[in-house]
Amino acid sequence: MVYFIRDVISYLETWAPPAYQESYDNAQLIVGNPDAEVTGILCTLDATQEVVAEAIEKGCNLIIAHHPIVFKGLKSLTGKNYVERTIIKAIKEDIAIYAIHTNLDHILGGVNSKIAEKIGLKNTRILSPKSGVLSKMVTFIPAAHTAQVLKGLFEAGAGEIGAYKNCSFRVNGVGTFLPTEKANPTVGKPGLSEEVSEDRVEILFPSHLKGRILAKLRQVHPYEEVAYYLHTLENENQEVGAGILGELETEVEETAFLAFLKNVMNLSVIRHTKLLGRPIRRVALCGGAGIFLLEAAKRTGADLFITADVKYHEFFDADNQLIIADIGHYESEFFTKELLKDKLSEKFTNIALYLSNAVTNPISYL
Template sequence: MTFIKEILTELEKLAPLPYQEDYDNAGLLVGSPDTEVTGILFTLDITEEVVDEAIRKHCNLIVAHHPVIFKGLKKLNGKNYVERTVIRAIKNDIALYATHTNLDHVVGGVNWQIARRLGLQNTKVLAPKKQILNKLAFFCPVANTQNILDALFEAGAGEIGDYRHCSFRSEGLGTFLPGENANPVIGARGDLETVNEHRVEVLLPAHLQAQVLNALKRTHPYEEVAYYMSALENENQEVGAGAIGELPEPMETADFLAYLKDSMEASVIKYTEPTGRKIRRVAVCGGAGSFLLRNAISAAADVYVTADYKYHEFFDAEGRIMICDIGHYESEVFTKNLLHDYISGKFSNFALCLSEISTNPVRYFS
């Protein structure tokens, strides 16, 4: 027996909700986390047709990339597709969950799916985020250091890129004088005590601060724990917008365009004047990505693959890079495969289905 909350826990390990943009509405949109899962349908968008598909396939949880409820709903009268979709889901006891910009921002997320389809190597975050890392420094008896660190690592501290259990320690003398109401583990009330201690420092994602501090206080032997937590300006190389990588071999522009169209199953590609260089370094951003053009140029990308470019924005390439707009749906539709594969590696006791419905509202005439 598996409950929706267990699915959400795994999804949010992949893409923590605090990594979503302020304007976003990722998370559980409809339904109770305490409901038992009968099946999951993975989709890019949630529409009435997708809810009907979930009903036919006996799936009571729909996991999507785009949140169907994006702005506040003041009424549920069924006057538009959003209201009708939500009403239909509620009437049929189907939970709706979206993992949106938080999935855009993580290694292994939306942009990594594009990179995999294009066969990119050495893929990295294009625009790493700042102000999402904290540093914890604390003091403890030397004999207790490792036990405390093990608990902090379990809580999510000490991870830097592909490295785990990262910390720094230095040894010194700590002093304290227990007051009359103190209950010291070491020493006695009224006596000045000197102890060999470690000063220990670890990095942690800011959104894990509470659980890391709980782990510190739970495992630290002292009645009063000496520590301080500070916010960092450092970029988190594992979290941010877009991605950049390299093709195994350079390609001529015409060959790359054909390869891109085939790999992403795009109907059309809008692109700027080629630079004359062969294509090797490729920057990508699923969905509307014009805001990352300068990052792509600064990273010496030969081409920038994204979507939703406006006419005047194409001029910004200025011969320094080739912009390829493959369409919003086309750039992100394979996110449903990413989510399906991720969850299938965690659960196998109920149906996991890929939506067969194209939710692309755009049509092409050729």
């Protein structure tokens, strides 16, 4: 079966919707033609000239990167820095570059879940869930058609709350209306007042699915004019947000756990606050620059917070309440390319998938 770049993007964005990326981010197709047929996919943390060369060598015309090569606006393409040189090389060689960044950070099963899996955390949940990303729809359905309409809405992605699917609330009442002469009513006749036994149905859905949900409602609802209300909710979406919190199977002594962490994450060094003389059981983490989640980690009673890019004075903010372990930005997200390859292999079984061998870490240690 032939797949195009747009097919790969659609699959990834169903998994990690672009709506969940931060406002400063640039997760999208950065270079390339979405209508091009995919010859092979190279998964990487960063897109660099070396990675583009590797894609050419492996016969891949699509690079899936975690970090966007273009973060700021480009005003020229003259090759004066590594960003411009990488873009120029990709365009010349007809290599597409797609970035899936903070949207992949913000989902269960994403970047932070991969880190949690590597270090053996159980009972994981989002450390800082996002609010304002859920909507509620209220609509009115003739009782005889309620099951049919709900089935369509569920298929479109509505009605999921955590581990529960097909969730809704309904109460029966009486709907009244008077069709005008221009109307073509499903029930009743123009010019005659009508009363119908209707179900008031309330259902939640991710806000970014609004267009799809409304299109499905109009498709499956029997009425010519569909009555509905939409509300953006302040509720936190427990499936979307920053960081992960979880627990180790058993308590581990501090030094032993840091040694384990260093080994399992292939670290050269761990920068950490002083040890507190108590075992590690509850662990909070955030791949990349995640110190903004320190207070959330404290509130949850975490014994240790794993992240990267911690500044000198920010280590003081641990305040003897937990241990901060800075494992490095590249190191914390290294296994993201493995996560991407595994996800893509579930769908695109006939496309060559590769993990980049390029070491794109700009930091070295003596």
